[in-house]
Structure formats: structure tokens, C-alpha cells
Amino acid sequence: MRYFEIRSPRWDEPGHWSGEYRALHRWHLPGVECPKCGTWAGMGAYPSVALSALEEPALAKVTGPVHFAEYMRLAGLVRTYLPPGIPIKGGSSFGPMVGTARGRFGPVTCWPSWEVVLREDAVELLKAEGLNGVIAVRMELKSRRSTTPALYELEARPLARLHPDCIGEWKTPPCDVCGRPEMFDLPPKRWLLRSSIPEGLDVFGLEGANPRVVSERFVEVIQRLGPADVTYRELPAAD
Numbered sequence: 734m735r736y737f738e739i740r741s742p743r744w745d746e747p748g749h750w751s752g753e754y755r756a757l758h759r760w761h762l763p764g765v766e767c768p769k770c771g772t773w774a775g776m777g778a779y780p781s782v783a784l785s786a787l788e789e790p791a792l793a794k795v796t797g798p799v800h801f802a803e804y805m806r807l808a809g810l811v812r813t814y815l816p817p818g819i820p821i822k823g824g825s826s827f828g829p830m831v832g833t834a835r836g837r838f839g840p841v842t843c844w845p846s847w848e849v850v851l852r853e854d855a856v857e858l859l860k861a862e863g864l865n866g867v868i869a870v871r872m873e874l875k876s877r878r879s880t881t882p883a884l885y886e887l888e889a890r891p892l893a894r895l896h897p898d899c900i901g902e903w904k905t906p907p908c909d910v911c912g913r914p915e916m917f918d919l920p921p922k923r924w925l926l927r928s929s930i931p932e933g934l935d936v937f938g939l940e941g942a943n944p945r946v947v948s949e950r951f952v953e954v955i956q957r958l959g960p961a962d963v964t965y966r967e968l969p970a971a972d
């Protein structure tokens with residue numbers, strides 16, 4: 734199976750679709766002022782993870798990094814709701830996106846560059862074709878037009894890893910005080926560590942990096958629905 738990064742096209746490439754949305758996830762874990770490794774906030778979105786049962790007002794707003802003790806309290810609350818194997822990281826968002834939308838949307842949209850939004854018929858086709866690992870969460874978007882189709886955010890859990898040879902030495906080691914995982918700058922030339930690829934999944938994310946990865950099958954099924962304003966870049970794999 735071949736794998737591809739899915740991203741928005743370059744800014745100067747002409748697009749087919751006018752669709753835009755403004756939305757935020759329902760819950761947010763802030764970044765942290767860590768006494769050992771400094772102030773930091775990562776990124777990551779788990780729209781399928783609902784935190785309503787926590788009833789914690791501090792998670793319902795977007796803030797900058799918070800004091801260490803407060804971060805550890807909030808991270809401790811959120812941790813039990815995360816799917817197994819997913820590291821907890823400050824700056825992550827949870828729950829469906831809530832906001833507004835306008836214009837016409839293609840089968841798949843990337844905005845911001847790494848975020849993947851699917852039209853309802855695309856979600857249905859991916860499921861009908863039996864693709865695996867497609868976690869699509871309906872966005873709660875208000876639109877002035879009733880004809881705007883339902884849109885779904887594609888969740889990409891960080892299950893695979895970039896190959897250590899393409900990351901090189903420019904990485905920050907993990908922190909044992911705040912629990913921050915290893916971080917690195919996205920290398921311009923990149924490839925997957927073959928042994929880390931989750932077998933049989935058609936969608937997944939990368940540990941420590943934003944790009945969403947989709948399989949050749951995903952690309953083929955989505956292309957049946959016509960043009961979309963996204964680009965695919967092959968991510969080779971190596972041992």
C-alpha cells in the first residue's frame with residue numbers, strides 16, 4: 734500500500750470551490766509553563782473525544798499556556814478520556830468543531846493546511862467502500878444557506894512515525910516533568926518508519942507532526958467524487 738500526505742494546495746494555485754468555515758473545537762487543553770522544559774503548546778485535534786462529562790469550565794475556552802499545577806490538573810482530568818496509546822499534549826482540542834460555514838465545498842477540503850474536512854457523501858462513500866480507520870465527526874456549522882451539505886472533520890490519531898533518519902538531530906527530547914513528548918521541526922524531505930505504519934488503516938496521523946496521512950485507496954475513492962482543492966504528496970516508507 735502507498736501512503737500520501739494530504740494538504741491544501743499552494744496559495745497561488747487556482748481552486749474549484751468557494752467553501753470556507755470558521756469554527757473552533759468545543760474543548761481545549763491549554764499549553765503549559767513547565768519548570769523544566771519551558772513554556773510550550775502543541776497541536777492536535779480529537780473531535781471524537783467528548784469531554785462534556787467533566788463539566789470543567791477551564792476546558793471550554795481557548796487560553797494561552799497556564800501555570801504548571803493547573804496544567805497537570807487539567808491534563809489529569811482529560812487523560813482518562815483519550816483513546817489508548819495517544820499521548821496527552823498541551824494545546825490539543827477535543828469534541829466537534831462549532832462555528833459557521835459559507836460557500837460550496839468539494840468532497841475534501843484542507844484548511845488550515847493539515848486539517849481535513851469531508852463532505853457527507855465522501856464520508857458515506859469511504860464507509861461503503863470498506864475503508865478502515867475513517868473517524869469522521871460531524872461539524873456543528875451554521876450556514877445562511879440550507880443547501881450547504883453536512884461537513885465532517887477527519888480525525889487522524891498520531892499512530893505512525895517519521896523515520897528517525899529524516900528527522901535528524903534537530904529534535905527536543907521528551908520532558909519527564911510535564912510529560913511533553915519528543916518534538917521536532919517537520920523535515921522538508923520526509924518518509925515513514927515502515928514498522929510504525931498501522932496495518933490496514935486508510936487514515937492516520939504522525940507522532941509529533943501535523944500532516945494527515947491517507948492511503949492510496951483513500952485517494953482513489955475520493956477522486957471518484959470529482960475535483961477537490963487538495964494536494965497529495967507521497968510519503969515513502971523505509972526500514
Ligand SMILES: [Zn+2]
Pocket residue numbers: 767768769770771908909910911912913
Ligand atoms: Zn516539561
